[in-house]
Amino acid sequence: MNANNFGMTRDKRLAFLDFENDPDLWVCIYTGAGGDLKERAQNYESFLQRRNHPNPLMTPGLLTKPVIAAVNGFAHGGFEEALSCDIIIAADHANFRLPEPLRGFLPGAGMFWLPRSIPYKKAMGILLTARAVTAQEAYDLGLVSEVVPLKDLMETATKWANDILELAPLAVKSLKHFINLGMEMPLHGALQLNSSAWVDNTEDAREGPKAFVEKRKPVWKGR
DSSP: OEEOSHHHHHHHHHHHHHHHHOTTOOOEEEOOOOEEOHHHHHOHHHHHGGGGSOOGGGSTTTOOSOEEEEEOSEESTTHHHHHHSSEEEEETTOEEOOOGGGGTSOOTTHHHHHHHHSOHHHHHHHHTTTOOEEHHHHHHHTSOSEEEOGGGHHHHHHHHHHHHHTSOHHHHHHHHHHHHHHHTSOHHHHHTOOGGGGTTTSHHHHHHHHHHHTTSOOOOOOO
16 A cells, blocks of 8 residues: 555655656656555644655646556545546546545645546536546546556556657657646637747757658657
């Protein structure tokens, strides 16, 4: 079980920062093995220290590379983190829940991510009842990109990651940046963003057309 405690929070932060800063890593597959609330119940002061180690996954703009959530069971305490990922692949027995109000506190980032991810009334129905959502329902709502049997979960997530790796890495980073930025803007303003300028003069922008003309697979350098 992944203890939802200070140590886990610190280690996750360091792991995500290592991923972001490693030039050889371009996609993250994030999965878990459950969680518990023992520290919150038994050592609340230690639990509160987690605030000194904010999760990069839930810090807008900090992770510039794609993150795929592979949900293999009950994403209850982990639903917020799954919502913060760019793509969610779920095992068919998985379910999702923001149960914090049942324990007397708020679902933090989840109450802001969910209404941005699905229609408002659907989000409020989930938030105000703290009910669980099945993997199929999450797929139907548009929260989940694909639902597969548990035995195929990591293979499927890896396939999605490999599909992303076929693309120019700087183009992928730019896509993530400008999509997230544009989602917070009116359409007219988003269309004025000079997004292509980020990649137009890169080596990869020259390599792509060259590989097409030469009928070969491009060799991306990430620069």
